[in-house]
Amino acid sequence: AQSVTQLDSQVPVFEEAPVELRCNYSSSVSVYLFWYVQYPNQGLQLLLKYLSGSTLVKGINGFEAEFNKSQTSFHLRKPSVHISDTAEYFCAVQTGANNLFFGTGTRLTVIP
Amino acid sequence: DTGVSQDPRHKITKRGQNVTFRCDPISEHNRLYWYRQTLGQGPEFLTYFQNEAQLEKSRLLSDRFSAERPKGSFSTLEIQRTEQGDSAMYLCASSSRSLHRGTTQEKLFFGSGTQLSVL
Numbered sequence: 001a002q003s004v005t006q007l008d009s010q011v012p013v014f015e016e017a018p019v020e021l022r023c024n025y026s027s028s029v030s031v032y033l034f035w036y037v038q039y040p041n042q043g044l045q046l047l048l049k050y051l052s053g054s055t056l057v058k059g060i061n062g063f064e065a066e067f068n069k070s071q072t073s074f075h076l077r078k079p080s081v082h083i084s085d086t087a088e089y090f091c092a093v094q095t096g097a098n099n100l101f102f103g104t105g106t107r108l109t110v111i112p
Numbered sequence: 113d114t115g116v117s118q119d120p121r122h123k124i125t126k127r128g129q130n131v132t133f134r135c136d137p138i139s140e141h142n143r144l145y146w147y148r149q150t151l152g153q154g155p156e157f158l159t160y161f162q163n164e165a166q167l168e169k170s171r172l173l174s175d176r177f178s179a180e181r182p183k184g185s186f187s188t189l190e191i192q193r194t195e196q197g198d199s200a201m202y203l204c205a206s207s208s209r210s211l212h213r214g215t216t217q218e219k220l221f222f223g224s225g226t227q228l229s230v231l
Binding site: 004006036042043044045046049090092094100101102103104105 | 115153154155157203220224225
């Protein structure tokens, strides 16, 4: 069985500061990893995904994530956040043909 | 707008009533998913369709829930005899799969959801 843990439910950060949103997963097989963002009153959007290859994945809006197999982590980072990055961020794991399993989400609040 | 659309955006109902939600996926997508999201939780998988075939159902989907995708295009999710615990955001997503360099790739596109409140 797969599971996803997002260690921080809320992350406040000042504008232009760096941010890291943590995600750990457990699975007995190879996984695909995703980060989704949900802006207020909108549906989920894919930020980035790791399928194979380079462990550093770059996504939209300046976000990137690094797959660390030994630590079973897939933390999301951005070197300088904007007010518009305020949203809920979800980490998700998928194995092969199976559906996605989501973490509980991290609320990122960017403070002016 | 050619994204995934869901109708209605909001639904308020009394306990015991039946409700039905509709999802229109992106037209060329053959997979359609239903998720449920409650406050403070991530989306939980309910069921998915490959074309008109319902391939998997979560244990969360009790016998009061039924989903259909009769022509492999739009889908409906019906909840009978609603309970207060059914109050949640119901999300629909669609996707298509492709083979790229030996790896199956799938990208989900989510609708904005239907917010159900059961009083």
